[in-house]
Amino acid sequence: MSLLDSFRSLFKSAPGPKKVQAPKPPKPTKPVKIQIVDINKRFDLLGRTGQGSMSKVWRAYDKKSGRTVCLKVLDREKTAKFEARFTGLKRPPEGEVCMALRHKNIVQTFEWGMTKEKEPFMVMELIDGVGLNFLIENRSQQLDGNRVNYLRQCADGLEFVHSRGFLHRDICPRNIMISKEGIVKIIDFGLAIPNKDDFCKPGNRTGTPDYMAPELIRRVRTDLRVDMFALGVTAYQIFTFDLPWERDPTAPEFKQVNYKGRDPREFVRDIDPKVIAFLDKAIERDPRDRFQNPADFRDGLDKLPPGL
Numbered sequence: 001m002s003l004l005d006s007f008r009s010l011f012k013s014a015p016g017p018k019k020v021q022a023p024k025p026p027k028p029t030k031p032v033k034i035q036i037v038d039i040n041k042r043f044d045l046l047g048r049t050g051q052g053s054m055s056k057v058w059r060a061y062d063k064k065s066g067r068t069v070c071l072k073v074l075d076r077e078k079t080a081k082f083e084a085r086f087t088g089l090k091r092p093p094e095g096e097v098c099m100a101l102r103h104k105n106i107v108q109t110f111e112w113g114m115t116k117e118k119e120p121f122m123v124m125e126l127i128d129g130v131g132l133n134f135l136i137e138n139r140s141q142q143l144d145g146n147r148v149n150y151l152r153q154c155a156d157g158l159e160f161v162h163s164r165g166f167l168h169r170d171i172c173p174r175n176i177m178i179s180k181e182g183i184v185k186i187i188d189f190g191l192a193i194p195n196k197d198d199f200c201k202p203g204n205r206t207g208t209p210d211y212m213a214p215e216l217i218r219r220v221r222t223d224l225r226v227d228m229f230a231l232g233v234t235a236y237q238i239f240t241f242d243l244p245w246e247r248d249p250t251a252p253e254f255k256q257v258n259y260k261g262r263d264p265r266e267f268v269r270d271i272d273p274k275v276i277a278f279l280d281k282a283i284e285r286d287p288r289d290r291f292q293n294p295a296d297f298r299d300g301l302d303k304l305p306p307g308l
Contacts, residue, residue, distance in 0.1 A: 039121060043071055045102035048278060054078040054190050059126060069110065070127070074120040074190070082191075085206070089198050095122045097189050100164055105157030107177070107187045117125060128189075133173035136192050136237050146236050148301050149308050153184035154231060155301070160295035162224050166192050167200075171230035172211045192231035195224060209254060210243055211303065216283045217254045225287040228297060232290060234284025239308075244283050256285065272305055 044061040049070065060071040074094065083091060095112025102108070106123040115121050132150070135142055143150075154176060161168055168175075169191040177185040191206050193199040200222045207216065213229035216222050236244050242259030261283045264271050278300050284290035291297040 002293060004162070013062055019074070028134060035111075036116060037113050037121070038116050039071065039073070045071070054082065054239050062123065062164060065110070066248050068126055070107075070124040072122045072124060073115065076117070076119045079120060082206075085204055086193075086199065091193060091199070093120060094190050094192065095120060097166060097192050098122060098124070101189075103154050103157055103160040103164075105184050105186060106160065106187045127177045127185050129178050129183075129185075132176040132178060132184075132234070132238075135178065136173050136241055137243050142178075143238060145307065147197075148304060149182070150176075150178065151235050151238065152301055153188065154234070155297045157184060158227055158231060159187040161186070161192075162195065162227070162294065163226055167195050167222075167224055168192050168230075169232060170207050170211075170226050171227050172208045173234055174208070194210040210245070210247075210256075212254065212256070213287065214254075214257045215287055217257050223287075225290060228291050228293065229283065229287070231294075231297065232279070232284075234283050236261065236264070236279050239271065239279060244265050244279075260285070272308075274304055275308065278304060 018196070041056075042063055044063070046059045046061060046068070048057065049059050052059045055072050055074045056072075058071045060069055061067075062069050062071075078124060094110070095109065098107075098109035099112060105126065110123045110125070112120065112122045134140070154171075158168065158171065161182055166189075168186065168189065171186070175186065175188040177187055179185060193204075202219045202221055205212070205216055205219055207226075211230040213222070213226040213235045216226050233244060242262075245255040246258060246262075261280070264276050264279055272283075281300065282297070291300060
């Protein structure tokens, strides 16, 4: 066989290029069908358990499941006003956010939907316990020996929220429940937002004023460290029974922007220096200097003296 014939034979036996099939287009996702419920027929309202800035909350008997639950109904107009802050963005409803959060330190949501009056509602576990704000305001002895334990559980719950791609945006003692078994439950995700650039861009100032991070108040870009600041202020209260900044009804400006937090020894004379250092870092005005995430916060707790 000549050299030319050998080349011809080689090219004939060589496999041709593989045909690549075009990827199939993704199947369109079905829109979530929101259930409409006549809550007056389904639930026996046993008594009010609280009221948020945008909702009413009842202890209720659920005739469908046969259990006593916490029923939260959002105010339609206030909810719409809050949603208007995110024009052009698809912020998931609070119920959808809560259903995505299954953790022992987060209140469990069983279902959500819309009332016949077109008000969003959620059916949640009824927590047999008290709010952390109640323990702080009453200087409860229940905090003795449990401060680090409660804060660690708060960090665990918040870490899960962040891992699911959300910011709580309203961490404060009022939104932290302690069950009779000593289990911390983070509640109220009415201000929660996805941890995405469009939602964290400058301008969206929401939260409880005393717990709002300086960068949030200044209306600059934010991230999960706003939750860490709020948890830091909560920690300060757990150890001192007071806020880092004086409340002044005549001067509504946010003091956390311009002033360093008060020395904890103003409230607890013999407080351990390591606790002071921990609290100072927890409420640092510059987000780069405070605890960066819940794991970092827990590491700080681990360095505190035992028995707090």
